[in-house]
Amino acid sequence: MANQEIRQALNKIEITGVVKEHKLATGKTKNGDKYINGSLVIKAGEFTELTVKVMVSETNTKGKVKKAYENLEKIFKGELKTMADVSEEEAVKVRLWGNEGFTPQFREEIFKPENVTEVVTKISVDLGFGNITIDNNITPEDYKATFDVEMFVVSVEEELNKNDEETGRVIVKGWVPVYGGSVIPLEIKAGIVEDEDGEFDFAEDIRSNIDLESTLNFWGNIDYKAIIEKTSKGGSLGKAKIEEKRTYIHDLVAIGGDLIEGENEYDIEDIKQATIERENKKQEEQDKAENSDKGSKKGSGSIANKRATTRGNRTSNATSKTTANNKDDEIPF
Numbered sequence: 001m002a003n004q005e006i007r008q009a010l011n012k013i014e015i016t017g018v019v020k021e022h023k024l025a026t027g028k029t030k031n032g033d034k035y036i037n038g039s040l041v042i043k044a045g046e047f048t049e050l051t052v053k054v055m056v057s058e059t060n061t062k063g064k065v066k067k068a069y070e071n072l073e074k075i076f077k078g079e080l081k082t083m084a085d086v087s088e089e090e091a092v093k094v095r096l097w098g099n100e101g102f103t104p105q106f107r108e109e110i111f112k113p114e115n116v117t118e119v120v121t122k123i124s125v126d127l128g129f130g131n132i133t134i135d136n137n138i139t140p141e142d143y144k145a146t147f148d149v150e151m152f153v154v155s156v157e158e159e160l161n162k163n164d165e166e167t168g169r170v171i172v173k174g175w176v177p178v179y180g181g182s183v184i185p186l187e188i189k190a191g192i193v194e195d196e197d198g199e200f201d202f203a204e205d206i207r208s209n210i211d212l213e214s215t216l217n218f219w220g221n222i223d224y225k226a227i228i229e230k231t232s233k234g235g236s237l238g239k240a241k242i243e244e245k246r247t248y249i250h251d252l253v254a255i256g257g258d259l260i261e262g263e264n265e266y267d268i269e270d271i272k273q274a275t276i277e278r279e280n281k282k283q284e285e286q287d288k289a290e291n292s293d294k295g296s297k298k299g300s301g302s303i304a305n306k307r308a309t310t311r312g313n314r315t316s317n318a319t320s321k322t323t324a325n326n327k328d329d330e331i332p333f
Helices: 067-077 202-209 268-295 301-327
Strands: 011-028 034-043 049-057 093-097 105-111 120-126 131-134 144-160 166-178 182-190 192-195 198-201 215-233 241-260
Touching: 011 049, 011 067, 011 105, 034 067, 034 093, 049 067, 049 215, 067 131, 105 166, 105 182, 105 268, 120 182, 144 182, 166 202, 166 215, 166 268, 182 202, 182 215, 182 268, 192 202, 198 202, 202 241
Parallel strands: 049 120, 182 241
Antiparallel strands: 011 034, 011 093, 011 144, 034 049, 093 131, 105 120, 144 166, 144 215, 166 182, 192 198, 215 241
């Protein structure tokens, strides 16, 4: 397998909820094909909110209009209302789902923010080739946001709170192989799991049974929350002052998993090669950003040549560094 493109991992997300707002736009490709892109903000629990990136072309390979496009177009045109315009009860309810590789999934964005010299990365939720179904029979009891992923485990650490005290949960860090022979980094947390049979310590299961460089399938809940606590202050004179405290949570919380062995187990050398491919993608984005910056500024030919030489040296150094990492026993994370 070392000379073949690495197998894409299971990378599946399912979301059921109400659309809070949208940032959609329509456009056309150079060939005149229509598409809708942008994002939806979906409330998938009492406090859970997810921003889902979308990019959907109008037709499939057979020329038939995609249902996902039709539904997004109705939201874009305001035919289906969001919570920005109506109450939660009246707003459009949706299911985001898929089958096999055509599912909503985690993706890594690589970009350079304004006034920042280096590219940064961010894990986002993407509709991809998944489906978006309108279902106004959905109630708040049906809301959910779940994941099901395979990953190559790099480390297992104890979770610490802001006082550096152990919480009882563990953080599993690893790589998820994706399309194109690359990988994306993912962190999954596990602790006490409660179900109809009681509770069990999933964190302890992981501590006792999971070795580094194992291949794991984890499933659980996407716990992306903004919890707002309001307290009143004073009020003996005039009106009491209302203060807000916001607590942000951005966790993937596993409730179960399976050890993957045999032909579907990832090989460490393949993972190392995939991390090099990821670094190459980051370097490509860095070069694009620098070329764009250079094109927006006026300068002499000698200065431009000097920048090109500097960029070439940096690319050479980056290649040398990733090659060196490939020889190390440990995988960079």
